Amino acid sequence: MKQSKLLIQTLRETPRDADVVSQQLMMRAGMIQKVAAGIYSYLPLAYRSIRKFEEIVREELAKDGCQELLMPAVLPAELWQESGRWKFYGDELLRFCDRKAKAEVAERRAKGEKPDEREFYNFCLGPTHEEVITDIVRRNVRSYKQLPMNLFQIQTKFRDERRPRFGLMRGREFTMKDAYSFHVDDACADREYWAMFNAYKRIFSRLGVKFRPVEADSGAIGGSFTHEFHVLAGSGEDAILSCDACDYTSNIEKTEAPALPAGDHGAAFELKRDHFCTPGIVGQVEQVAAMKDAEHDGMPIAQTSKFFLYRATFADGTTKLVGAVLRGDHEINPVKVKNHVGAAEMELMPLDEAEAFTGAKTGFMGPVGLKDVAILVDRSLEGAVNLTCGANRSDYHHFGLSPARDLPGCTFTDLRMAAEHDTCTRCGKGHYQAFRGIEVGQVFKLGLKYSTSMSCTFLDEQGKENPMVMGCYGIGITRTVAAAVEQNYDTDGIIWPWPIAPYQVHIVCLDPASPEVSGVASQVEKDLEGAGFEVLHDDREGLSPGAKFKDADLLGFPLRLTVGAKGLKDGIVELRDRRTKEVVKLKPEAAVAEVSAARDRIMQALETAGGR
């Protein structure tokens, strides 16, 4: 491919609204262009990378017998109403009406009514496709003989994110591979889960990025388990903790925190109500210094406690107040609170309501004496005595709190956010190490959620009707490509992993006006393409060598082959590795052999760079 004919415009300066590396570099390299917030065009180079990654995904899924199909992006409201998600999905589901519904709205208006157009929305853009696939399967699969079945598509999704950002990493429109499997029983679904888990490991290993499968929160669906696949990158939005001794790796939302021994705070004494007067002292660290009495000049932070009031909403619409008590220096993990009570939704009680409920200003609320609140206490406080806590009276704290004694009916459980260096709860030996990750894939056991709500059933060997057990498995295609860039770049530009590089070899012709030089460059291009390599030939005239090198570095193909009059005087061209910057001088006729050798070397290095 001749670069002079390629649709590309590289930018010397970083576009103002690009804030993460992958977005900056891909925009500067002329690979993507923003069309609206969170919506991008993929220009030819980016699209080559995307398609290459799609092919890797297809090849690996084919090994597990998955079948590819394609569902529509525009989905009817009825299916979503049937699963119940039309109501629950919220504003991320972009809804609208077709002409028929619009006509009805217009008719109502003509009659003088004032219809709310939202009531007439009858379509949405698909953010995920459980409903559609379940509908397909229930209409086409009746017998256990047809199961198990795993169906997938690679398709454009739309999620109307509250706040799109980070270019391709959190767009509103994006390409996703979503697979759904259907089974006669749990055991079979579990086998498929691990088959997909292993397929994902193969996929991301082939890509050549550092990644980790990570245990994750499965949310309110319950009972099931799930892994996320994260590409490790400092700019990742997710925090991951990984044991340095065993395999336990999890999203910090999920990571089990070890129960720490209760501190030695002396013999337990009575709860001394309103003991400390600490006017205006709200922060935990400030309390430590401000809690003074005849015997104490300040308080160890591990002897203070903190309190959070949540309102939990359950699937049946009922609500309940939940209070969580933690040691002063610990951080709460709201996901653990939510899962412990089994809530569908949980929000921190709005401050004004909480103040009215407890009768104290922020900073002075506490768990003692609250009515109709389920009290949860972090297990690191089991057995603790002589703690301080808010008095539910502004400017005062109690002293001498013993949760087990003073909070009758409370439950001790794991509530806190695990932290780096905590002892691993799985092996008990290692310690957690912290990473940042970009979530690029997820495997999820769905169970019966959709098959029961949408009556997706099969007849078993006894002729009895059963709901199918389902699993779903996603990979963010465009996000993964961006994540690969996020992990592979330097100050000069992108360093594409070979398997998804838009082109593998960049021939830079320094003297395109010279028939001799451009002739050699074109011959090498032909030779390499003949040998199966993907080549971009920078044949642009009138550019200085420096400008061409800068562009080549920015585009970041793995190998650059420089063809210039200076080298050809000695009969040589130069092959340069983008990552190592090593240069090999060779005769033009040796290009295929040298490029093949370099390819083998690069692929070898990839294999050792992958995740575990």
Added chain:
RNA sequence: CGGGGCGUGGCUCAGCCUGGUAGAGCGCUCGGUUCGGGACCGAGAGGUCGGAGGUUCGAAUCCUCUCGCCCCGACCA
């Protein structure tokens, strides 16, 4: 949703406070000199100053409204 910022040729930005002929650099076109890490000279093309309304003799500039985009936050009780 709350808070903040920004909208001026394709890109990065100046001009706005203090109203008076729309600018620079990069990119693009043409001509010439260059040519191994973003060369130089000359000549050009290209802009409803996000949009609407208002104030004014006169608005990119002042006022009002609006749209778009970006950032931060939405857990320390």
